[in-house]
Amino acid sequence: MCGLGGILNRYGERMSGREIIRMSCMMRDRYDGRGGGFAGYGIYPRYAEYYALHLFFRDEVAKERTEELLKDRVAIIKDEPVPMRRVREIPPENIVWRYFVEVPHRFRDRKEYQEREEDYITELVFTINDCIDGAFVASSGKNMGVFKATGMPDAVAEMYKVEKYRAYCWITHGRFPTNTPGWWGGAHPFNLLDWSVVHNGEISSYGTNRRYLEAHGYKCRLLTDTEVVAYLFDLMVRRQGLSMRTAAVALTPPFWKQIERMPEPKRSVFTALRMTYSQAMLNGPFAVIVTNRDTMVGLNDRIKLRPLIAASSEDCVYLASEEAAIREVESNIERLWAPRAGNPVIARLNEEVREEVIH
């Protein structure tokens, strides 16, 4: 059991972290204190054009080795410790540092890097996580950051001073792990570039999904099933150019019986999606919230074995494991509903929130 929450201000107006912290606190009995975290979009407006790398280092050696690699691969515009408070509940386990970086000009002039700048950063992230012992990239997107650790979400927020950041989109997660040991890197949200994921449940198809991603060059080394969700969206939307909607449909597709009842050409579209993305399909009990710079998506498994509630007010769209978490922070709810199994709820900046009816 875990708890999720997310807020997206539809007009891109930035909110302090207080509300997402309150949402998270409302679902306290869904957590056991072995992982909590937040992701905010729009928090670094002054450095918006640079990749913001949030890094955990176990010790100075890991930090030095990582910085050597960073200096070799990217131009560091600014680096500093992530501001933190000492909190009683969370023993200091890591050095947390952030780097604002860009792909250096000497690479950017080369055609292949212009086309593949994001792949270049992805590669860097995988290299650090994979090759440098004791170093871990918590987030790597632009104008966003992930704050996570082993502990209750409120303590994590206190430690990272989350309330001081302002973002137009926030997501949170509190963990009650049953599959992998609790460590800072294993807390949610999981991130790659702009993609962040929080997840409640289990991806029982993890082995299938992982091998599918590995065949596309992704390295799944985080000892957890959630990372595959971020990588799948990255692969399908960023690299293959599918829309968020189509990617979500491919990840929790309708059952064959439903597809058979569809009229053409819809039927061939869905058949092709299922045939092609059979190994990307997510199976098992889960609710996830996936975000990138302009979108927040809520997605349930195909038979809804985990809770997920959606709501909208005039300005904001909310997603949460518990209705109470939404009511805690929003008194003017216009619409509140439980999305149906497998139907993605897609909230996008400057658009109406939609539940895509595919099931």
Added chain:
Amino acid sequence: MVRNFPPEFVVRVDREACINCLRCVRECPFGVHEYDREKKLWKRHHEKCVACLRCAYMCPVQAISIERSPMEYAPHPVWTNRVRKDIKTQAETGAVILTAMGNELPYVSYFDRLVLDACQVTNPSIDPLREPMELRTYIGRKPEKVELEEDNGVRLKTKIAPNLKLETPIMFAHMSYGSISIEAHLSMARAAKEVGTYMGTGEGGMHVELYPYADHIITQVASGRFAVHEEYLKRGAAIEIKIGQGAKPGIGGHLPGKKVTEEISRTRMIPEGSDAISPAPHHDIYSIEDLARLIYALKEATRYKKPVFVKIAAVHNVAPIAVGIIRAGADAVVIDGFRAGTGAAPQVHRDHHGIPIEAAIASVDRRLREEGIRHWGSIIASGGIRSSADVAKAIALGADAVYIGTAALIALGCTVCKKCYTGKCAWGIATQDPELRKRLDPEEGARRAANLLRAWSHELKEILGALGLNSIESLRSNRDRLRGVGLTEPELRVLGVKPAGE
């Protein structure tokens, strides 16, 4: 010289129960039971008995039982009874020992050392009787990605290559008409159509009686090229090029002329009574580029409407060979493990060549993924699949679907007496004898073959439910849901599974 060769079985007859109806004499095609009408004396030729159990089950008074002969050579752990008998046989005949069905040596079965996961608490199991549970599988080439036109209504831009649609990931393996009877073929063809899966013709062509089921039949092009003509290729649902088979990797086949009856001669397109010889290699395939040429020749002949599979025996280098096959343009690679059955094979080949299917699936799947071309073609595994659990494990190791041969024949009544090559099958399966063939009713055969598929499909759904998955696709290559018991580290590494407890 005295022939000191104890029989394998003894026929025991309850003389009080026996009513001398002579049914056993008529039923036994091997001539075990002999009755001298004048002297009113029975003689049982125990040495001819193969334990097919036909006489025992047809005896109206159940007077017959077949037992293992208690008479054996003195025990010896190295010079086993079988070894001694083989040597004596060869000393007598000077010939290769012929046998049938699958490998008999006690190699480790990896299927039996792999266990499946199940849900507890954190991931609810799913009841397939209440929730949807999907076994549908597509065999063939898939695109790397789907491109859609989303301007006015969604439309598919990507062209999808021809695929076979299976309602359950189990197909009937290629067994030729000639090695088995038309009744056996008909049974499987009907069952395949009924359940929504496919059967293979083997290399003996497609008998006219199978035409109504042709859309559920995979035709085969083997080294003898029997029956291969344009109509034959176009009639089936897919085409399979047979390079080798798991029961006898590296060698060809031989259907003796006396089995080439009129109908078989017509179906195979060879003269009646002539030996049907399938050479060990295809004499136009001496390299991978030759294979590519044949794949595309077949695709051209069928206007790119039929998927083309290539079947190989699982041998040491199976992974790079399979990759080559997929790169050469095959829509699926069929890997036949060393436990695969056959109608006739030299014992030495059957028992000593090839590798276990489990290891072959794991390494082919891994290699195709490493090269980023897993979606170019499907993996069909065969050879020694005995149960739905084997199917589930094969799929978890990386197969898309499986072929069953021996299991299908057992469903039709086969008792695995290993005498298929004699053409005297007492159950009417591996025979062309018109009298023996009457023993298999294709209606009943179809019912049983379909039942087997249905039963295994039910069990597969239950297995998926216990794993918390509602689609077979999510089990494919999901080796995380397997654990090894009693396997060594290198074996675990090859299979890509963790030991139990880890």
